[in-house]
Amino acid sequence: MTGDREGAAELARWRGRATDPDADRSRAEDASPEAVARLRVRSRALLRNLLRPHRRRLGGAVALLLAQNAAAMAGPYLVMLGIDRGIGPLRAGDPAPLVALAGAFAAAALIEYAARRGFLTLSARIGQAVLLELRRRVYGQFLHLPVGFHERYTSGRMVSRLTSDVDAIAELVDGGIDRLVVSTLSMLTVAGILLWLDPPLAGVTLLAFPLLFWLSRWFTRASATAYRQTRETVALVIVHFVESLRGIRAVQAYRRERRNQRIFDAVNDDYREASLRTFRLGALYSPGIRAVGNVMVAVVLGYGGARVLGGDMAVGVLAAFLLYLRRFFEPMEELSQFYNSWQSATAALEKLAGVLDERSAVPEPARPVPLPTGPGHGALAFRSVSFGYRPDTPVLSGLELRVPAGQTVALIGPTGAGKSTIAKLVARFHDPDTGTISLDGVDLRDLGDAELRRAVVLVTQENHLFSGSVAENIRFGRPDADDAAVTAAARAIGAHDFIAALPDGYDTQVRRRGGRLSAGQRQLVAFARAFLADPRVLILDEATSSLDVPSERLVQRALATVLRDRTALVIAHRLSTVEIADRVLVVDGGRIVEDGPPDRLITADGRYAALHRQWRDSLI
Structure with missing residues (x-):
């Protein structure tokens, strides 16, 4: 029984290190609300600083995205023209308008492909350059921080900062930014086109916005806490793994294998539960967006079909509206996936910003004084x-x-x-x-x-x-x-x-x-x-x-x-x-x-x- 109580107490101490600001006695691990707010500001400043040298490339990437978005948005409009202005002449024996519109559709598809490929290539170069610089800064910071810092900051957490936290940011850089920009551009463009195509139908679509706003706000608040907990629990898994292997001789000499395994299983289970919470949130948000979108498609189809029968709307306009409407809700699902990556990367970036913000207790002098030269020195x-x-x-x-x-x-x-x-x-x-x-x-x-x-x-x-x-x-x-x-x-x-x-x-x-x-x-x-x-x-x-x-x-x-x-x-x-x-x-x-x-x-x-x-x- 004594051993069980001691094991439970040790496990409780390990779990407490996930949120205890004194676990490593470092400002980088301070979990108070004020410290978190400061870290958010510093993490955004760090991100801006990392992106600043790549402003020209970012401008080129934005231009490619605009070209891709314009080509993609042209598709449904060309479908509308093909239905309303191409089928009639074709029945009369004149295929030229429909052939021209089909050629324009193919050209738009080629432009979208070329712009998409160029953007992915360019964004990959920017992303990898940012990650290279981030890893370099974190490693250099750890090397130059004084021994006093390393005496209180466990090696497992250092490994976590340079691996799992950087990996979380890499996931965002590799695909998240792409999803954000493309989805945002698509939503804004589609919203304008819907208003231009048919204002009454666009007004019906707006009925879904209060529900979408509430759903997104709930997901934002809930996922922020969940993803921060995920970063903290994965750090404990790495810390325990590294410390156990570094002290493997003591572990085996004192027959600690079972207890260390139990502790690892517990912190690993905490990480699993924290990850499952984030997946459950995503499983509610993304299908929720899709469900709202499907309901709105049904509403627009019913209302628009009635207007087509009444002669107030052309069939091509309704078809184009439905295609654009699908392109309006699909980006919202993409944004939910982006937000998953964003929350995880934000939590990781806060940790890294805290490390990079750590100031040495033994700073270099502003104006170093040289030692005297000559023999007989060392007093x-x-x-x-x-x-x-x-x-x-x-x-x-x-x-x-x-x-x-x-x-x-x-x-x-x-x-x-x-x-x-x-x-x-x-x-x-x-x-x-x-x-x-x-x-x-x-x-x-x-x-x-x-x-x-x-x-x-x-x-x-x-x-x-x-x-x-x-x-x-x-x-x-x-x-x-x-x-x-x-x-x-x-x-x-x-x-x-x-x-x-x-x-x-x-x-x-x-x-x-x-x-x-x-x-x-x-x-x-x-x-x-x-x-x-x-x-x-x-x-x-x-x-x-x-x-x-x-x-x-x-x-x-x-x-x-x-x-x-x-x-x-x-x-x-x-x-x-x-x-x-x-x-x-x-x-x-x-x-x-x-x-x-x-x-x-x-x-x-x-x-x-x-x-x-x-x-x-x-x-x-």
């Missing part, structure tokens, strides 16, 4: 730095710290003390709430992003290797480096021998996340990458904590080379790593409680000395 200074991931929970409070150029500083302390936060602030993944952090006298907020990334490199315990060759991963931070430079970097940190022993040497494919290499080998490749990038400041965040003893010894030898003549911050729990430092900082509660060379702190009988004794005893 760091923290001045009264305070920072917290949440406003009410500070992690660092008034931190004062000076790190001279070329010094290796080890940060140690309990979990949550603020060590990794210091590293993230130096890498400018976040900016301090108060105070300043400077590199060689320049505030990090005044440095251009490209220069900062060249100057500061972070190596973590799970340094990511990308699919590709070993050489490609080493030159990741310096893409222009030649093979000789890559080999020299690998030799310098002691990775050349194991790389040369691989099946294809430096061209060996490391596979997904470096799965072809051991943990120690992956870390050596990461060190070679950092060595080749040659930063002023190197940050090692638990870079050896996941290694076994033989691998750690291999990496330790590389550290001496990597850290030589550069400023380094080393965060470590293993004191074997700390021993290479020039200086040790013991951090606790966001403050530095001990500071000095490791040899002196060992004899000072403080926190570092106690940690050192515990580590030494564990080795005996």
